[in-house]
Amino acid sequence: MKYFLLLLTTLFLFTGCDEDAKTVIKDSPSFNELKEKKNEDIYNLVTTQGKKISLEYSKDILTSKDLNGKIILINFFATWCPPCKEELPVFAKLTEKYPNDFEVVSILFKDEISKSDLEVFMKKYKMNFPVTVGGDNERLAKDINNIQKIPESYLFTKDGVLIDKFIGPVNEQALENLIIKLKDQK
Template structure:
């Protein structure tokens, strides 16, 4: 009997202490709605990437599958990089070679992972390194994409998708040229 009485008293206490004044409840809702909007924005897996040449590449990555009308029937390497990063600079000549050799079936999207980059300095860098593949420049969209792509924090980091859009491989650090070529050739079969 004492247990039932105690249980009844706890339930009543929770009911009466759980109520708040209306102003306090609204303040919580306002805070939560902002957080929800931010979380929803982070969860959006569709990206509209602006390139240094003024083009837009639209793609969606969800459940390890990349879909895009702009990239249909191509092997896609999404490479997060920065101009100050020595390994990033080191892999550019290899990327240019592979991109030129397989450009009908393969594309690299260089996602600039750098804050406050001066566009004139970037243009000079792209010219100096003769980057043949698209480089995306919208800082906000690039960083949102990096967050959604396994929370990229270091560069270079790359994600490879087959012609069917299925995820193939993640590279942390330099991309292995032979592995990349093998994946491209396998997708051509």
């Protein structure tokens, strides 16, 4: 009797785990929706240097293999925007002052500037940080906060948690105080 139950149990286990069961799970709408949703949270950005930066953003959490371990400021700007021009030297100064702890990614938003003019602009404003010009710039702007006006900046901890947002030009002292506070947190 024991052998019969053991054989029956073994037979039941093997017939319950066939390829058809995997197919049903894989093809179920919920599996496909989750897979699609995961892809919607990934933003592939392209810098002026042609480097790709991949960000994953969902529910105020930012992750990136390209920017690990630093406080990240995502800045939406345009070259024609006076307040944007005002804050760019602040970002350059702070990225130089805290190179191991702080990174800015500036996202060109609603700006049709030529590549050569953008390079001149970047030199003029000492932009020593990545500037993205292609990829998912517009989609990220929409998804992060339906951005309509610039400049707008979002500060994330080293763990990728949104800690602050700035609408309008960033105040240098306020930003630096946040960097100092966050840089030694584990």
